[in-house]
Amino acid sequence: MEKAEIGLIGLGVMGSNLALNIAENGHPIAVFNRTTSRTGTFFEAAGDLRKMIVPCTTLAELADAIKPPRPVIIMVQAGQPVDEQIAALREVLSAGDIIIDAGNANFRDTIRRFSELDGSGLTFIGMGVSGGEEGARHGPSIMVGGTEDSYKRVEKILIDISAKFEGEPCAAWLGTGGAGHFVKTIHNGIEYADMQMIAEIYGVLRDGLGMKPKEIGAVFAEWNKGRLNSYLIEITATVLAADDLDTGKPIVEMILDRAGQKGTGKWSVIEAQTLGVSATAIEAAVSARILSSLKDERLAAEKAYGTGGVSKFSGNRDKVLHDLELALFAGKIAAYAQGFAVMDAASKQFGWNLPMPTIAKIWRAGCIIRSQFLGTLADAFEKSGALANLLMAPAFIEMMKEAHPSLRRIVAQAAEAGLPTPALSSALAYFDSYRQGRGTSNLIQAQRDYFGAHGFERIDAPGAHHGPWAGGG
Template sequence: MAQLAEIGLIGLGVMGSNLALNIAEKGSRIAVFNRTPSRTRQFVSEAGALGANIIGCETMEDFVAAIRTPRPIIIMIKAGEPVDQQIDALRLLLSGGDIAIDAGNANFRDTIARFDRLKDSGITFIGMGVSGGEEGARHGPSIMVGGTEQSYTRVEKVLTSIAARYEGDPCCAWLGEDGAGHFVKTIHNGIEYADMQMIAEIYGILRDGVGKPAGEIGAIFGQWNKGRLNSYLIEITEKVLATTDPESGKPMVDVILDRAGQKGTGKWSVIEAQQLGVPATAIEAAVAARSLSAMKTEREAAEVIFGMPRYTFPLQDNAALLKDLELALFAAKIGAYAQGFAVMAEASREFGWSLPMPTIARIWRAGCIIRSQFLDEITKAFTEQPDVANLIVTPAFSAMVAESMPALRRIVAAAVTAGIPVPALSSALSYFDAYRQARGTANLIQAQRDFFGAHGFDRIDGLDRPHGPWGVGN
């Protein structure tokens, strides 16, 4: 009798194919199914020596029968309704204890709903965030698991074997019940949006404010990647800026239309931050910047009306400027991560997940898009103070903020003076300034709200007089 597969996978697109090859390469036998049988046959034939660990199935019945019980089945298809349809089809064939695993970029609220739908069926569910793109799926992604701890135990060996590793530790962990894994992946992507936008804004200052060509800017990022900004995104920024377009001979980045796409996870992170009442201003600015970039025709028309700013960038192009830009990016990056972790902490309380912050930082240190040297410091900070209110008030990060904040202030001020848009950098600066201000200006807002709507307020002297003397509804 043929050996049964340890796990199954449905959907042999780019991500599914690479994940299946990763599983086979790490020694686990895997059954695969695609709605197009020819794609399944092609995948198995192209797998080479790894084909010995792959069972290609052309019917759902054969696919389910090929997996050892309780059967874990990874679903790697388009998010949304197709996943629900696939789960419904599987329910007819699966038995108690079997596990459906959604490894796509799902909205965590959909994941929670799927748990509820399956809770009386005997079939369990895992919502699994996977970060690292095509390369990560093939050679080692960061994996964020949400589901029952029992279901994770069934797949832990396979998942930890295929995950990226940082100093020998697998970048894979069970993070909590139902939607926990997909929520953490959503916030990961929100931080990713902010990180990318901040890098782009620094690039814009060097291009438009200082007048440097792409190759020279790339070399600057390359130098920064050797220091505290060492990260995957800085690394690929250097490579992107150094690349030449084979058609025109120009820098590749100079022939790419300035219109950024987005698939929804960044927007979801902003929506959830707002729902939870946690400020995530740098992430919000990054999502808005992508939306504004899509308004290409409107921006071109506005430039005709208003023209381009003719202001001179006020900082001299020298080593001091480059140091300020490096520190400014570092400071803003701290702000984005602090906001993302604050959102996750509040979600953990709201949904009863007990999200392990040190573990989340730990499994992001390799494999994922936002992997960086910086995450090792975050891991240490949350290990020492797991319940801290905000990352920026930990001893290590408060010192980093104190060192880098003056540079961020100088860079934002110079960019605004020169008419160069820096929405994410300036949002991070304003976040720091507002967070450390013991007495802000919301007292006036409360007075206004009480004046027009009798909403009431708290007094600093503690007196029980919740309304002002101005009357109601004026």
Template structure:
């Protein structure tokens, strides 16, 4: 029997779907799961794809079933379980075999694994996979980090299974070691911001305009036909219109307002802070999820503080305000994407990855959670100027920011006056206002730092004096 082209360990939801996708695209795949019954069940349910699948019940059988150099996808829980699985595999592998972590790994773990394998003859790929269960089965966006020769060994298989945008596969080799997992982390950070901004707009429509879930769903459905066309807007319409089969009420009205998180958003914020790159929209989104999780504290605080005494939320022209909400969401999304790409650009410099910004935008256009028509414009902008300092100063996006700035300002103002929390939308506005202002207010901060800590400062006139005339006030 012909050997498999690739192997996969871990037949959970994501692993099973990815394996079926690989088999369906004409690639022979060996599969293994720690629980033998899971392997047998997966194979039994594979139907007509069984001829492309080699089910294995031992590690020895599994490794022997794959054509060298053996690429082996590990699709299990991120963290220590991956290290444990790698240690179990290593005794059975040969020079140039490739272990591929396709989970949501911290890129620093990926870099550590590369270092640990550097003298072993084995190699590693850190592979970000976006698109959830549906994407894994029918075509995800795939972000690959590792040695270029390792990428070439798996390129044919990964290209065959990736999502396609106008026949262009949404997969690419992005650089050495942790590059792929870092880009996936920032993808998820942007996803956090995008979802939070949508939720804030939903809140304005629900609590400000007193619209029903179905009515709000209609609004998002209309927006999805225009410049906001995207997967997240599309599914927002669907979840808002979905009815609970038990009560018949909108299901979204019965869902507890506590958002979970698995860590990638937090990692995005941490790395942005470490590199000194503002990612305020992502920060606001992560903080909002954290606040959402303390439901009992929020309920207790409402009893003590009450809601803001702002009176009725009034809009003079509802149609005009809805247009403002659409434009405000577009503006805020631009801010979130600009911040995410700025973080990736700095990481590329710090880790010597040479991340290809146009390529990243291109492979996000289909398959991934943040896919949208918007990414076509980002691809074009970075293709014209790959080294631009910030997305929002490219000609096309500068025009969009100027066009939508007023709407974002009006929406944030109306929400603040109406007592409705919009931390991510407000952070995007603050980002724009700070980034576009040539003379800010940090001069006061530098004066304070020099006053209490003699940290010094630079002068606008270039003079050599780098400390202020604080005198004895320093010890006051």
């Protein structure tokens, strides 16, 4: 076989599937795994695609198997393992070769790695890949950060393996440095909020309306035919309809209510706060996962306090279901508005010039948050140009005017019923705060001036001013 066009290190679930995707799309690939037995197992299981795969037992063999300039994808655990792999590759690669970190890296680590490779002759790409196992195998959404020239050298491969939305590839160069990994981080933050709000609606349907999993699944399946059409709504309907093979009970009822996380949601919250951008729905979703991990404490608290007087939702069921659909839609809009606001701030901070319409477009297929909604979002950015906030796009103003009263009713009823809706409540508070021209922080400024002489601005005169209190601190 001719030499490979690209190499890949790390044959875990994502790496293996990405390698098969590359091979299936006609690009010869050399592969390496630290545990060499896994390389052999992967190669034997590749079937007809083996003719496109070069299994390698050493990094030197990997480098020799690829046509220069050599692009090599790293698919290993984020953090120190990536640094160790880069150090090892520096021993076998040559000037002009490209190291591509396609894991869930912290974008600040990506920026550091660019700096550390500066002057080495090697090129680096930080690449966000979304879509999970299925996406990696059949077409993920790909978010690339690095020099535009380095992207162009691997563009054909990335375009070929990416998901397609109505023929358009869901892969793009987004900016220099850590841009790709930052966008992937915010994608995951939005994903956290989306999933949490869906879970909160599920809780209302289960505990507020007394519905069984299959009934709830049917509701989500119906919603998936309309404005909420998305991958997450689709799989929610599917999992709620599934039965446990061991007990015959709905599988969702056999799953412990303790959610895990791998760090990207937390990173998105940290960066939002560092950039001074309010992302309360995302923050609430991350906090909800943290609270979910405290299973023993929650059981003890329930014993001490009871369930808080949980009661059923009142009113016409069809009306409540309609409100729940619109409430979820309004919460989704708020979460996306926050995520894109964070990306806008980072774009300015790091000089990336992130293309917001393009980001929305490459999320329309392949990734976990893919949805019909993203087409509307892309159109909004293209029509409105630079938006301070998605909530100010004309199309979204109209949608929120229709949906926010339902969000308000659901949050209020949930509070009355004792049902937690942290992300939906945060989304509502964010919306109400954002549209309030005269807020209440004037009192906070007065307090700060009183105890710390921090000063404040007046509504009738420029400059810094102090109040009529003396020595209040």
